[in-house]
Amino acid sequence: MQLWFLSVMGGVLIGLAAVLLMSALGRVAGISGIASSLVLGAKRGDRSWRWAFILGLLIAPLCLMPFVGNGGIGMPQVGWSAMAVAGLLVGFGTRLGSGCTSGHGVCGIARFSTRSLLATVVFMLFGIATVFVLRHVARGLL
Amino acid sequence: MRNVMAVLAGLLFGLGLVLGGMTQPSVVLGFLDIFGAWNPRLLFVIGGAVLTAMIGYRLVLRRAKPWLDSRFHLPDTHRIDLRLLTGAALFGIGWGVAGYCPGPALVSLSGGALSVWILVAAMVAGWWLAGQLPTGVKRR
Numbered sequence: 001m002q003l004w005f006l007s008v009m010g011g012v013l014i015g016l017a018a019v020l021l022m023s024a025l026g027r028v029a030g031i032s033g034i035a036s037s038l039v040l041g042a043k044r045g046d047r048s049w050r051w052a053f054i055l056g057l058l059i060a061p062l063c064l065m066p067f068v069g070n071g072g073i074g075m076p077q078v079g080w081s082a083m084a085v086a087g088l089l090v091g092f093g094t095r096l097g098s099g100c101t102s103g104h105g106v107c108g109i110a111r112f113s114t115r116s117l118l119a120t121v122v123f124m125l126f127g128i129a130t131v132f133v134l135r136h137v138a139r140g141l142l
Numbered sequence: 143m144r145n146v147m148a149v150l151a152g153l154l155f156g157l158g159l160v161l162g163g164m165t166q167p168s169v170v171l172g173f174l175d176i177f178g179a180w181n182p183r184l185l186f187v188i189g190g191a192v193l194t195a196m197i198g199y200r201l202v203l204r205r206a207k208p209w210l211d212s213r214f215h216l217p218d219t220h221r222i223d224l225r226l227l228t229g230a231a232l233f234g235i236g237w238g239v240a241g242y243c244p245g246p247a248l249v250s251l252s253g254g255a256l257s258v259w260i261l262v263a264a265m266v267a268g269w270w271l272a273g274q275l276p277t278g279v280k281r282r
Contacts, residue, residue, distance in 0.1 A: 004186050010162025011190020017155035018191070019198030024147035026208035026215050029155060031245040036269035052145040054248060056152020061160055061252040063153070073253025074166030078240050080257050087247070087261035089236025091268020094244055096275070097229020098217070101243040102155075104230070105188060108217075110195035115222055122227055123234035124174075130238025131174040 018107050025049055030103020031057075032094035040095075097123075144210050156249045162187035165249050167241030174238055229272075 018029035027034075027049075034050050042050065061071030076083060094100040097119055099108060104123075108116020163169040163183050172181030207213055237243050242250065242261055250258045 003183065007162050007183050007186035008190040010158045010160070010164070011187040011192075012194045013154050013158030013161065014187070014191040015158075015194025015198060017151045017153075017158060018195045019202060020147065020154065021151040022199060022208065022214065023202045024151070024209050024211075025144060026211040026213060028215070028217065029151065031155075031243075031248065032269070035244065035248065035266075036273070039266055039269045040273035049144050049148040052148035053152035053155075056149040056154075057156040057159075057245065057248050058252050059149075060153055060156025060249055061165070063157070064160055071253060072160035072165055073250050073255075074168055076240065076255050076257045076261075077167045077171060080260055083240050083257045083261040084264045086236045086240035086242065087264025088268045088271075089232050089239065090242065090244060090247070090261075091236075091265035091270075092272045093229045093231070093233030093236060093268070095229070095269045095272030097226050097233055098219070100233060100245070101237075102245050106191045106195055107199075109192050110199050111216070113217070113220075115217075115220060115226060118222055119226055119230040122230035123237060126231045126234025127174045127238040128176055130235045131171055132177050134239070135175060135178055 014102070014106060015110075018102075018110070021053070028103060028107045029053075030099050030107055032091075032100040033098070033103050036091070036095050093123075147210065155245065158187075158191070159246050159249050162190075164243075164246045165253070167246075170241035170243075170246070171238075174241075 021027050021029045034053055038047060038050050061073050065071040078086070099116065099119060104116040104119040109120060159165055164187060169181060169183055172179065173184040175181070203214060240261060244265065247258065247262050247265060251262060
């Protein structure tokens with residue numbers, strides 16, 4: 001199958017997941033919001049659906065393993081310390097900025113939120129700039 | 143029933159991320175590398191996701207309430223402030239360093255690479271830290 005078609009289908013599934021979560025529970029499918037509220041004291045009745053959603057995420061690659069050996073999960077491209085720094089920045093940044101690629105980039109833009117559109121432009125630009133510096137500037141200097 | 147729907151949504155979401163290549167940091171970093179060997183694949187993923195959600199949300203949000211809750215929980219802030227911009231910038235830097243955003247990071251826990259657990263642990267620590275800031279935005 002063509003890769004671009006597979007990618008569009010992947011996107012459509014993500015979109016359908018967001019629509020299902022809104023239609024059933026009335027919630028935005030923002031991963032950072034769903035998960036971080038578990039760390040930051042979501043109320044009692046507001047916790048189990050969050051765990052359930054995360055469980056669904058974790059099962060996904062296991063369902064694909066019979067078809068693709070590794071379940072479609074790629075290997076990390078950087079070392080342990082860079083992974084730790086990246087994780088910290090991603091966590092802190094998404095909570096501070098109230099959203100990530102899913103919450104702002106997909107759900108927010110789909111709701112025509114200016115706030116989300118702006119956040120998406122900012123994190124894309126900073127992501128691009130970071131890769132540029134790490135791959136093309138820093139490498140030349142070292 | 144709420145939990146069944148949530149598992150299903152998470153599963154669909156995870157399958158979409160995997161099919162779209164978002165769980166391969168090499169693909170994500172290739173997408174962000176517009177000055178190098180640019181890989182446009184994620185444009186198709188994001189395009190498909192946004193269009194589907196746009197159409198679906200239009201249909202769903204027309205109703206008075208969701209199936210299993212008393213109301214739609216939509217973000218009510220419209221403020222564009224330093225908090226939003228700083229957060230997005232820091233997230234972008236972290237995304238560019240390793241190629242993982244929160245969804246793919248969680249999904250990749252099922253992939254066997256040990257350092258993904260380090261990244262997720264650090265991400266959880268980052269969420270907690272940001273939650274300790276004085277004017278912490280409480281979002282649900």
